[in-house]
Amino acid sequence: MNIAVKAPAVWRRLARPVAVIGAGIAGLTAAAELERRGLQAAVFETGRAVGGMAASFKDADGYSYDFGAHFVSNRLARALGAEDISHTVGHYGEAVALRGRSYAYPFGLAASPRYAASALAARLKPGSVESAADWFRNAYGAALAEDVAIPLAEAWSGAPASELSPAVGQKLSAGVLKTLYLKAASRLTGRAVCNGYSHEMPESAAVYHVYPEGGVSRLLEPTLKRVGHRVALESRVERIFVEGGRVVAVRVNGREVGVSAAVSTAPVHVLPRLVEGTDKLDELARFRYRPMIFVNLRFEGRNLLPDTMLWVPDRSQPFFRVTEAPFSMPWLAPEGRTQLTFDIGCEVGDAHWSMSDEDLARICLDGLCRIYPHLRARYIGAGGMLKTPFAYPVYLSRYERRRQEFARETGVAGLYSIGRNGEFAHLLMEDIYWRTLKRMQQVADYVGQDA
Ligand SMILES: Cc1cc2nc3c(=O)[nH]c(=O)nc-3n(C[C@H](O)[C@H](O)[C@H](O)COP(=O)(O)OP(=O)(O)OC[C@H]3O[C@@H](n4cnc5c(N)ncnc54)[C@H](O)[C@@H]3O)c2cc1C
Incomplete structure (x- = not known):
C-alpha cells in the first residue's frame, strides 16, 4: 500500500501547510479531513510505509x-470507505484461564459463587x-480483583495496580446490562456485535466486527487514495518550532518548513524533545508506555482456545493474553x-526483550502447555514475532492530573496531539477516527483565525 511519495517534494509546493506528523490511521484521517475542509496538509512519516500500528502481514505458508488491531467495526469500515472489502465476523468471545479452568468472560466468572459473594459485599x-x-x-469485589483484574492490569502495565490511576478501570468497564444486551444481539444476528x-x-446490534480482505492495513487504502499525494515517507519530523507561544515551523530531515499548525501522532513523551521554544510540555517526558512483544505460534487444528481471546492472570506465566484470531476470522x-x-x-x-525468537517461542509453548498439555503434540512451529516500545500508555497516578490537562489541550497554540500514542489514551481505531474528525474542527478554527 505505497501510494505515498518517497521524497518530501509535497510540502515544498505548499504555502504554510498544516504539518501532520505520522501516517497511521490518525494522521491519514486528519489529512483527509483537513483537505475536505479546504486546508492543505503535509503528512510526514518517518517509516517506509504508511499505516503505523495498522500493519498486516501474510507469509508464504x-x-x-x-x-495491533485485529478487530474493527463495520461502522469504521464504512466511514473509511472500506466496507466493500470487509467480511462480516460471525463470532467473537473472551475467556479467562484460572487455576486449571476456563471461565467465559464476563458472565462465567460472575456466576462463580465466590466471586458473586465478594462483588455483592463490595457493592x-x-x-x-x-x-x-x-x-x-x-x-x-476483592476476590475477582485479586485473582483476575489486578494481576492482568499489572502484567499489562508493568506497574503495581496501587500506583495506577482509577481511570484504568473506568476505561475498561462495560456495564453488565449493556454486555447482556450485546451478547444476546450477537446470538440473534449471527454477527459478532462490538462491545x-x-x-x-x-454501540448497538447494528455495530459488529468485520475484517478487511487482506488485512487490517487495507482499511486505510481509500483514505490513502485521497491524500497519498500529501504524504512524504522516510521524512522524520525532528523539531517543531514555537515562537511567541505558537507553532511556526517544523524541521524534517534537516530542512525547515513554515507551517500554520502541527498535528502530531507521535508518542507524547517525545514531544518535549521535539518542541523547541517552550517548556510547557516538559512534564510529558515522565509519561510511560508499556513495551510489548507479540509471539505467533502455529498449530494443527482449529478453535484450540475456549474462545477468540484468552486472558491469563497467572503471574508465573510470561504472557497475559493469548489470541486465536482464526477462531473469529x-x-x-x-x-x-x-x-x-x-x-x-x-x-x-529486559530479559524478554533481549530473548531470541526461538526462546520466546519455547517459553510461550511451555506456558500454554501448562494450561493445555495436549497442545504440545499439535505444535507446528513459530510464526512472526513483533516488538514495540509503545504498545500501551500507562496511567500512573503520579501524573494523572497532567494527563487530564493534556487530554483537553497541548497548551501550545497551533499544536495538536492525536491518535493512540498522541492522545496517550487506550484508543481503538474507531474512536481515533471520530476523535480526529472533531479535533480537525479545532485546527480549522485555529488556522482560520490565524490567516
Ligand atoms: C496489541 C494491540 C492490539 C490492538 N488491537 C486493536 C483492535 O483489535 N482494534 C482496534 O481498533 N485497535 C486496536 N489497537 C489499537 C490500534 O492499533 C491503534 O490505536 C492505531 O493503529 C493507532 O493509530 P495512530 O495513527 O494513532 O498511531 P500509529 O499507528 O502508531 O501511527 C503513528 C505514526 O507516526 C509515525 N511517527 C512517529 N514519530 C514521527 C516523527 N517524529 N516524524 C514522522 N513520523 C513519525 C510512526 O512511524 C507511525 O507510523 C491495538 C493496539 C495494540 C498495541
Whole structure:
C-alpha cells in the first residue's frame, strides 16, 4: 500500500501547510479531513510505509496476522470507505484461564459463587478509590480483583495496580446490562456485535466486527487514495518550532518548513524533545508506555482456545493474553490449522526483550502447555514475532492530573496531539477516527483565525 511519495517534494509546493506528523490511521484521517475542509496538509512519516500500528502481514505458508488491531467495526469500515472489502465476523468471545479452568468472560466468572459473594459485599460497602486497585476491588469485589483484574492490569502495565490511576478501570468497564444486551444481539444476528470498542459512538446490534480482505492495513487504502499525494515517507519530523507561544515551523530531515499548525501522532513523551521554544510540555517526558512483544505460534487444528481471546492472570506465566484470531476470522490460517498470538508485557532491554525468537517461542509453548498439555503434540512451529516500545500508555497516578490537562489541550497554540500514542489514551481505531474528525474542527478554527 505505497501510494505515498518517497521524497518530501509535497510540502515544498505548499504555502504554510498544516504539518501532520505520522501516517497511521490518525494522521491519514486528519489529512483527509483537513483537505475536505479546504486546508492543505503535509503528512510526514518517518517509516517506509504508511499505516503505523495498522500493519498486516501474510507469509508464504498462508498465515496472516496484524500488528495491533485485529478487530474493527463495520461502522469504521464504512466511514473509511472500506466496507466493500470487509467480511462480516460471525463470532467473537473472551475467556479467562484460572487455576486449571476456563471461565467465559464476563458472565462465567460472575456466576462463580465466590466471586458473586465478594462483588455483592463490595457493592454494599464500597471503599474509597485512590488507585486502579481500589477501583477494581469496588467494581468487581476483592476476590475477582485479586485473582483476575489486578494481576492482568499489572502484567499489562508493568506497574503495581496501587500506583495506577482509577481511570484504568473506568476505561475498561462495560456495564453488565449493556454486555447482556450485546451478547444476546450477537446470538440473534449471527454477527459478532462490538462491545467496548467505541466510547465516542453508541454501540448497538447494528455495530459488529468485520475484517478487511487482506488485512487490517487495507482499511486505510481509500483514505490513502485521497491524500497519498500529501504524504512524504522516510521524512522524520525532528523539531517543531514555537515562537511567541505558537507553532511556526517544523524541521524534517534537516530542512525547515513554515507551517500554520502541527498535528502530531507521535508518542507524547517525545514531544518535549521535539518542541523547541517552550517548556510547557516538559512534564510529558515522565509519561510511560508499556513495551510489548507479540509471539505467533502455529498449530494443527482449529478453535484450540475456549474462545477468540484468552486472558491469563497467572503471574508465573510470561504472557497475559493469548489470541486465536482464526477462531473469529477462519481465513487467517490455512485449512485445518491455526495461529495463536501471545502478548508479553516487558521493558526495552529486559530479559524478554533481549530473548531470541526461538526462546520466546519455547517459553510461550511451555506456558500454554501448562494450561493445555495436549497442545504440545499439535505444535507446528513459530510464526512472526513483533516488538514495540509503545504498545500501551500507562496511567500512573503520579501524573494523572497532567494527563487530564493534556487530554483537553497541548497548551501550545497551533499544536495538536492525536491518535493512540498522541492522545496517550487506550484508543481503538474507531474512536481515533471520530476523535480526529472533531479535533480537525479545532485546527480549522485555529488556522482560520490565524490567516
Ligand atoms: C496489541 C494491540 C492490539 C490492538 N488491537 C486493536 C483492535 O483489535 N482494534 C482496534 O481498533 N485497535 C486496536 N489497537 C489499537 C490500534 O492499533 C491503534 O490505536 C492505531 O493503529 C493507532 O493509530 P495512530 O495513527 O494513532 O498511531 P500509529 O499507528 O502508531 O501511527 C503513528 C505514526 O507516526 C509515525 N511517527 C512517529 N514519530 C514521527 C516523527 N517524529 N516524524 C514522522 N513520523 C513519525 C510512526 O512511524 C507511525 O507510523 C491495538 C493496539 C495494540 C498495541
